Amino acid sequence: MHIIYITSNRIFRAAIMVFFCICTLGITGLYAQKDTTVHVQKEDDFYPILTVPIPDDILLEVGGMTFLPHDELAVSTRRGEVWIITNPYMKNGVSPRYRLFASGMHEVLGINYIRGDIYAVQRSELTRLRDLDGDGEADEYETIYSWPLAGNYHEFSYGPVLDKEGNMIITLNLGWVRDHGESLSKWHGWMVKISPDGKLKPYAAGMRSPAGFGLNDHGDIFYSENQGDWVASGSITHVAEGDFVGNPASLVWSGLPESNVKLKKEDIPDTKEPKYEVALRVPGLKPPAVWFPHTILGISTSGILNYDAKGKMGSFEGQLFVGDQGQSKIMRVFLEKVKGVYQGVVFPFREGFSSGILRMNWGSDGSMFVGMTSRGWGATGRAPYGLQRLSWNGETPFEMKTVEARPDGFEITFTQPVDLATAKSGASYAITRFTYQYHHNYGGPIINAGPCPVKAIEVSADRMRVRLVVDSLKLGYIHEIKAEGVLSAARNTLLHDFGYYTLNQIPDGSRLAITNANRVQPVMHHHSVNTGAKPPAAMPSGGKHLTKMPASWKNKVDRTLTMGTKPGLKFDQATLTVKAGEHIRLVFNNNDDMMHNIVITRPGTANTVGEAATKLGLAGERVSYVPDTQDVLFHTRLLGPTESETIYFTAPLQPGQYPYVCTFPGHYLAMRGILVVTK
Ligand SMILES: [Cu+2]
Structure with a gap:
């Protein structure tokens, strides 16, 4: 079960939803038993x-x-x-x-x-x-x-x-x-x-x-x-x-x-x-x-x-x-x-x-x-x-076709009729709002992230539309709308189960009356929200990111390395060589016009680390896109253009080839090199 959760979060959640229907909806559950198979869609199935x-x-x-x-x-x-x-x-x-x-x-x-x-x-x-x-x-x-x-x-x-x-x-x-x-x-x-x-x-x-x-x-x-x-x-x-x-x-x-x-x-x-x-x-x-x-x-x-x-x-x-x-x-x-x-x-x-x-x-x-x-x-x-x-092969994927603002929330129109039980469940949705800083620096952190609880859900008679009454909407903010639990009537999962709505204006019009029939009951949430709700606690440091020389070194650095970046997602050196156990000072200069870090990994784990960094999503920026894993040995923070950082680490005692990568999403496949540790 654990493995399923890791590799196919969505199927697992959908399975839970199926359980939920059968257990709680009584007579409907009897029919639901007829077909509880959930079909996971892929882009390849529709758009070659x-x-x-x-x-x-x-x-x-x-x-x-x-x-x-x-x-x-x-x-x-x-x-x-x-x-x-x-x-x-x-x-x-x-x-x-x-x-x-x-x-x-x-x-x-x-x-x-x-x-x-x-x-x-x-x-x-x-x-x-x-x-x-x-x-x-x-x-x-x-x-x-x-x-x-x-x-x-x-x-x-x-x-x-x-x-x-x-x-x-x-x-x-x-x-x-x-x-x-x-x-x-x-x-x-x-x-x-x-x-x-x-x-x-x-x-x-x-x-x-x-x-x-x-x-x-x-x-x-x-x-x-x-x-x-x-x-x-x-x-x-x-x-x-x-x-x-x-x-x-x-x-x-x-x-x-x-x-x-x-x-x-x-x-x-x-x-x-x-x-x-x-x-x-x-x-x-x-x-x-x-x-x-x-x-x-x-x-x-x-x-x-x-x-x-x-x-x-x-x-x-x-x-x-x-x-x-x-x-x-x-x-x-x-x-x-x-x-x-x-x-x-x-x-x-x-x-x-x-x-x-x-x-x-x-x-x-x-x-x-x-x-x-x-x-x-x-x-x-x-x-x-x-x-x-x-091209499009003529098959229609199950997608959120549109999301429209309402005076009290959002209305999602789907490309296919929804399954009523999952569409009406509060556990199927998660909405989070956030915005960015506007300033002279390169890029900008996510700020003011917070949850927007779904208060009521109403599914249209034709089952093509779902109206969500949402708390804590904020003008000018981006609203992350996840609908992971919603299945189509034919029990397809959404091809893409999230979207981001920028709310510049809130329309006038009628609000949905909240009734016992549409009110969302407090439910167990199985969602992992991209931002705000559960960010990594801090930069995974534990000695992996030392910007001051350890006192125990008594001011003795064995080797100073200088590494820079070049346009086109490149470090300016393909290899660095150190001796096992040396005290290393690494000066990292970002000469490029994009953001980069340098992360030194255990042998053979560069791809794993790069993929884990990409999966951090919106929460990644807070931790400089450094995933919290034992495969990361040492790293800098994420540097903007022209920024520089010096870190200190003791070279691994085990000679070998230790890959270094930039873990900024999208960079790790290209931007890498090898730290060679000799005896
Ligand atoms: Cu990079």
């Missing part, structure tokens, strides 16, 4: 991933994708090329054909087919590519608009996306200087629009690394943001004209006459309050529509794809799909507008892609083309680049 082969001599580091007439796929690359792929669907078993259309450009992170022409965004310009002589290659590269660059490596540019008025939307990254973003030349950190007659208009400010953006069904613009300075976690934000979305570096240009953003750098307080609360007294600051909790639902949010009539992905029409570069997966977002403000819920959708996801496009058959790259950026999918295709 196909790989589009790439010839060996093409480095298809995808920066942008767009479909052309005749169903050809144009792909722009970080190497400055544009490839046109014929038959990317591999119809009739025929391999796709690649043709080089354009080359010699500067890191093309976006491409789009607009009004009969191909437009590409290079670092410093919007370029129109034309094949004038019809030989299949571009022979005219025309600059439509060019913007200044300071030459900083981090000044990426993205787009163009067509807005509903026919302008081209482009976003410009901040540069990265030491440990923070800076807008080193005009309009970096901004979303700009270029009109059909070639004029640039700054549209909104406050972006940091706006790699993905797109329109929803209403033509409203959403952009995705990555963790960094002033950005605690990934998110998508609704961008309207004149908005400031959070990173003050861009505001160096808000004094210019063309700017429609009025805020100045000094208007933005650096108080570590939640962003939502700062926005209440700083008009113009726009908090995210939906937060993506860092490491749970991605680490570097990327492309946004609207599920419009072109797609065929099951019953989620009108929702957004959002990629993640670092975790090689795709999330699904349901948005609603409450009191004029966008908010909504994000769910996992599909993981397991081959490289870091940057772009998604609909193919003509409704499948989703997924373009990927990971050079220098690291990703769970180990390939350096890739092109894959996600």
